[in-house]
Amino acid sequence: MLEVGVVVVLAVIWLVYLRMTGSGMRMPGRRSATAGPVDRERFMCKIDRSQIEYNGSFVPGLVIKMRGQLRVPHNNCDTDVQAIAFDVTEGQNNAHPVLSILPQWQMEDSPAFCLLAHNGRVPRKISVLANWVTIGSIPCSVLKFPRQGQRQLKFVISLLNRSSEKELLSTATTFPYDNHEAGYIDLRESFQKVEGMMIQLAVAAAMEEQGPSDKGLFAIREWIEKRNQGVSGAPDSREKSVRLLAALDQAVQRAMQEDFDAEAICRSLAQNASIVDRYNTIRLVLRVVAAEGNVDRDQTDQLTRVAELLKIDRDKFRALAQKSLPINTHCIEDIRFLLGITETMPSEEIRRRLNEEYQKWNGRVTHPDQEIRTQADRMLALIAEARNRFVEQSWNVPAAS
Amino acid sequence: MSVIAGIDLGTTFSALAILNSIGKPQIVPNAEGERITPSAVFFDEEDTNVIRVGIEAINSRQLNPERSVRWIKRHMGDRKFKKTIDGKDWTPEEISSLILKKLKQDCSRDEGQINDAVISVPAHFDEVRRKATMDAGRMAGLNVIGIVNEPVAAALHYATACEVTGRVLVYDLGGGTFDVTILDVQNKDINIVCSQGDHALGGIDFDQKILEMFQKAYREKFHAELLVDDEAQAKYEDEAEDLKKTLSRRPSAKKMLYGQAGSMRVEITREQFEEAIAPLIARADMLVEVTLQEAQCNPSDINKILLVGGSTRIPMIHSRLEKKFGKAPEAAVNVDECVALGAAIHAGLIKLREDPSEIDRGVAGGLRDVKLKDVCNHSYGTICAPRDEETGQYVVQNSIILKKNTPLPCESTQRFFTMVDGQTELQVTITQGEDTDPDYVNKIATEIFELPPDRPANRPIKVTYSYDLNQRMHCTFQDEESGRVLEVNFCVGENGEMSEDNVAHKATEMEGFKVE
Ligand SMILES: Nc1ncnc2c1ncn2[C@@H]1O[C@H](COP(=O)(O)OP(=O)(O)OP(=O)(O)O)[C@@H](O)[C@H]1O
Numbered sequence: 001m002l003e004v005g006v007v008v009v010l011a012v013i014w015l016v017y018l019r020m021t022g023s024g025m026r027m028p029g030r031r032s033a034t035a036g037p038v039d040r041e042r043f044m045c046k047i048d049r050s051q052i053e054y055n056g057s058f059v060p061g062l063v064i065k066m067r068g069q070l071r072v073p074h075n076n077c078d079t080d081v082q083a084i085a086f087d088v089t090e091g092q093n094n095a096h097p098v099l100s101i102l103p104q105w106q107m108e109d110s111p112a113f114c115l116l117a118h119n120g121r122v123p124r125k126i127s128v129l130a131n132w133v134t135i136g137s138i139p140c141s142v143l144k145f146p147r148q149g150q151r152q153l154k155f156v157i158s159l160l161n162r163s164s165e166k167e168l169l170s171t172a173t174t175f176p177y178d179n180h181e182a183g184y185i186d187l188r189e190s191f192q193k194v195e196g197m198m199i200q201l202a203v204a205a206a207m208e209e210q211g212p213s214d215k216g217l218f219a220i221r222e223w224i225e226k227r228n229q230g231v232s233g234a235p236d237s238r239e240k241s242v243r244l245l246a247a248l249d250q251a252v253q254r255a256m257q258e259d260f261d262a263e264a265i266c267r268s269l270a271q272n273a274s275i276v277d278r279y280n281t282i283r284l285v286l287r288v289v290a291a292e293g294n295v296d297r298d299q300t301d302q303l304t305r306v307a308e309l310l311k312i313d314r315d316k317f318r319a320l321a322q323k324s325l326p327i328n329t330h331c332i333e334d335i336r337f338l339l340g341i342t343e344t345m346p347s348e349e350i351r352r353r354l355n356e357e358y359q360k361w362n363g364r365v366t367h368p369d370q371e372i373r374t375q376a377d378r379m380l381a382l383i384a385e386a387r388n389r390f391v392e393q394s395w396n397v398p399a400a401s
Numbered sequence: 402m403s404v405i406a407g408i409d410l411g412t413t414f415s416a417l418a419i420l421n422s423i424g425k426p427q428i429v430p431n432a433e434g435e436r437i438t439p440s441a442v443f444f445d446e447e448d449t450n451v452i453r454v455g456i457e458a459i460n461s462r463q464l465n466p467e468r469s470v471r472w473i474k475r476h477m478g479d480r481k482f483k484k485t486i487d488g489k490d491w492t493p494e495e496i497s498s499l500i501l502k503k504l505k506q507d508c509s510r511d512e513g514q515i516n517d518a519v520i521s522v523p524a525h526f527d528e529v530r531r532k533a534t535m536d537a538g539r540m541a542g543l544n545v546i547g548i549v550n551e552p553v554a555a556a557l558h559y560a561t562a563c564e565v566t567g568r569v570l571v572y573d574l575g576g577g578t579f580d581v582t583i584l585d586v587q588n589k590d591i592n593i594v595c596s597q598g599d600h601a602l603g604g605i606d607f608d609q610k611i612l613e614m615f616q617k618a619y620r621e622k623f624h625a626e627l628l629v630d631d632e633a634q635a636k637y638e639d640e641a642e643d644l645k646k647t648l649s650r651r652p653s654a655k656k657m658l659y660g661q662a663g664s665m666r667v668e669i670t671r672e673q674f675e676e677a678i679a680p681l682i683a684r685a686d687m688l689v690e691v692t693l694q695e696a697q698c699n700p701s702d703i704n705k706i707l708l709v710g711g712s713t714r715i716p717m718i719h720s721r722l723e724k725k726f727g728k729a730p731e732a733a734v735n736v737d738e739c740v741a742l743g744a745a746i747h748a749g750l751i752k753l754r755e756d757p758s759e760i761d762r763g764v765a766g767g768l769r770d771v772k773l774k775d776v777c778n779h780s781y782g783t784i785c786a787p788r789d790e791e792t793g794q795y796v797v798q799n800s801i802i803l804k805k806n807t808p809l810p811c812e813s814t815q816r817f818f819t820m821v822d823g824q825t826e827l828q829v830t831i832t833q834g835e836d837t838d839p840d841y842v843n844k845i846a847t848e849i850f851e852l853p854p855d856r857p858a859n860r861p862i863k864v865t866y867s868y869d870l871n872q873r874m875h876c877t878f879q880d881e882e883s884g885r886v887l888e889v890n891f892c893v894g895e896n897g898e899m900s901e902d903n904v905a906h907k908a909t910e911m912e913g914f915k916v917e
């Protein structure tokens with residue numbers, strides 16, 4: 001569908017081109033009688049901002065155009081036209097690529113924006129496009145910029161020899177652009193910040209009196225390794241692993257030196273981390289706690305608080321906790337934590353919750369996996385004990401209407 | 402005359418009933434003249450030709466607990482469990498088949514050979530355990546024509562023996578398992594609404610609590626252990642059960658404990674017992690509440706509470722139920738026998754449906770008005786990867802297609818989509834269980850469904866599961882565009898490890914063992 005769109009754009013270029021060769025084409029050497037402030041003979045480009053049709057509706061877009069003199073090695077030379085883009089807000093020497101989220105507008109080996117179109121045969125060694133010719137229209141939403149705010153963009157348009165792929169001519173234009181979205185560098189930085197906070201929180205969970213526990217640190221390193229595997233082969237993989245391990249060292253140092261505010265980290269994560277990473281955070285913290293085997297009341301209280309601050313859905317958190325801290329291999333001091341009940345909960349609500357848990361675990365007691373069966377048996381015994389302890393004994397429930 | 406039988410293969414006791422000439426079920430007493438037979442097996446050291454089953458096994462147990470087996474039902478379908486006797490590994494199915502063989506043998510002395518039989522199982526038994534039970538029957542030389550849920554059997558007997566109308570809750574607390582079933586009865590029309598069960602709640606768990614009280618008392622007095630060996634364990638398990646039964650009649654009971662450190666008398670009051678079993682009772686309470694919720698009804702909607710199983714003799718069970726429901730529960734039928742009696746009726750109904758010509762006219766007449774509408778015992782689903790609403794990520798998940806407690810026969814269809822471009826294979830997994838987390842469900846079959854090549858993602862696949870009256874499940878996966886279909890069929894538990902050939906072979910092997 002999208003590819004069809006590009007073909008249509010190319011056909012239009014060619015039609016315009018033909019029309020030009022027939023009438024409006026001027027031969028070099030002769031000055032144009034209507035030459036305005038622009039030098040019509042120079043190869044040049046411009047970007048118009050307008051509403052463009054895309055996927056059946058009108059959206060804000062950039063329309064890339066060219067005109068002027070085309071010099072080619074021989075008559076009837078077959079050519080391509082290419083457009084690439086940079087963000088030069090921080091200077092020409094510090095340019096960052098503009099990215100495209102759609103593959104048809106990407107470079108072959110990177111997501112950097114690149115439009116490549118067949119321009120057709122240029123009839124004579126020197127020909128002139130007298131009018132602006134549209135090379136392509138790109139919806140703004142497809143492009144990704146390094147940072148948010150007022151940007152300076154530079155588009156470079158080149159004419160390529162189709163057979164040798166050699167660049168024949170090129171021209172550039174620079175213009176201001178207001179990017180309303182967070183840029184990819186912004187995102188990477190905040191993402192790295194988020195990862196740093198995740199690690200800091202995990203280290204906090206691993207802290208014992210003397211420092212973080214070995215098992216806890218091992219769990220964090222494992223997590224770092226696994227987080228890297230997701231992008232294995234990607235060029236930043238090693239760099240990322242080095243960065244995360246450095247973040248871990250830093251977090252450990254911080255944790256040893258000062259009493260840092262875990263709650264503040266949670267709040268910041270709740271604000272800045274994606275929902276997926278909020279879940280990843282609670283998973284990581286659970287993993288660190290699980291590495292110890294014994295979980296005391298302080299730890300479970302903290303876990304509950306962290307989940308709350310990270311705005312993790314209560315039922316999902318309970319399911320995660322039950323899975324990460326299987327009762328058959330972990331000793332959990334406060335069983336209420338595992339069952340999702342609290343001291344302040346009214347008896348009736350505890351009853352309802354325990355019934356839910358009972359039903360859930362009762363369905364698992366015949367599982368083919370012995371481990372799960374044992375876990376289910378232990379959970380059922382735990383649930384029964386909790387019911388016996390925390391739910392009012394009178395079974396004199398008034399018959400509901 | 403063809404003999405149609407129903408067998409209650411219980412954790413602690415088993416019973417056998419047959420249909421008489423007018424289609425009424427009746428218990429066939431065993432060779433010892435008892436109407437129920439302990440589900441115990443003893444491999445006699447002196448006489449290895451004979452395996453003792455029933456009261457004899459119980460009596461010999463304390464002499465040599467190593468060579469005795471009780472409560473084998475709790476291990477049914479467990480492939481890892483085995484009891485090694487004289488170098489032979491006995492599976493739970495084989496041991497159960499010895500019990501069934503004894504029942505069959507004793508019946509044939511008075512009533513002739515049994516042609517067809519139905520064996521009852523707890524409602525919550527999964528496919529593997531059902532299949533294991535069926536295999537045990539076949540190994541005992543029985544023609545097992547079906548499996549019935551114990552509370553359904555109890556209800557069948559109840560509805561045919563008493564005049565009943567309304568919504569009934571069957572509270573079946575036996576030796577090893579607990580089931581709660583809600584059903585609607587209109588004369589002899591029985592509609593099962595839903596069933597829930599707990600596989601590890603029964604009389605033997607109550608016995609265990611008393612045993613713990615014995616141990617504690619002994620430890621306090623002598624600072625020594627009471628249960629020093631298997632013999633002592635076996636002896637005091639029996640004593641505990643005995644004391645428990647006494648407490649159902651009297652407010653307190655006494656026992657002598659003879660340990661190595663000295664002897665003592667221990668007295669346990671009903672109150673103490675009730676306190677000790679409170680967590681177990683809490684568990685039973687939850688099962689009742691969960692079942693009511695599943696049936697979407699309140700305690701006041703229940704017209705009758707029917708007690709089934711020996712453990713319902715505990716007075717506390719009565720009083721709690723009366724409190725909850727505002728009416729006294731009924732032991733309207735014999736709590737020990739009603740399951741076997743109902744299983745015999747169920748056998749007759751199956752015969753009537755499948756082979757009406759083979760059934761005697763009198764028997765057919767007696768069953769004519771009985772109508773049973775049963776439900777699907779479990780939820781069945783498939784593994785898929787929908788997008789999580791909250792996180793937007795794809796998560797692998799079990800999606801239920803056929804819901805537990807849907808009236809039989811039933812069918813349900815859902816539509817899924819292929820995930821990637823050019824997908825030519827779909828791994829289809831059939832699951833059993835209620836969980837959405839695939840780690841917690843039982844994957845009962847996995848097949849590869851081949852799809853046409855060169856297609857984009859998101860091609861619709863229609864998945865249909867159906868469950869028939871004979872408890873046979875049928876699954877089809879259809880690629881809507883090409884019309885290509887993959888069918889998966891299996892009978893209750895046919896995914897069990899044992900093939901039909903194997904069972905036949907085992908049956909021959911088991912013929913060689915004499916039971917008494
Ligand atoms: N008077 C009594 N008081 C308490 N418990 C009793 C009494 N009589 C029998 N029981 C208990 O009932 C249990 C046996 O009941 P039942 O025969 O219904 O169970 P089952 O069919 O063997 O087991 P299941 O149905 O769970 O497989 C035993 O645990 C026994 O101790």
Ligand SMILES: [Mg+2]
Binds near residue numbers: 551710
């Ligand atoms: Mg029973």
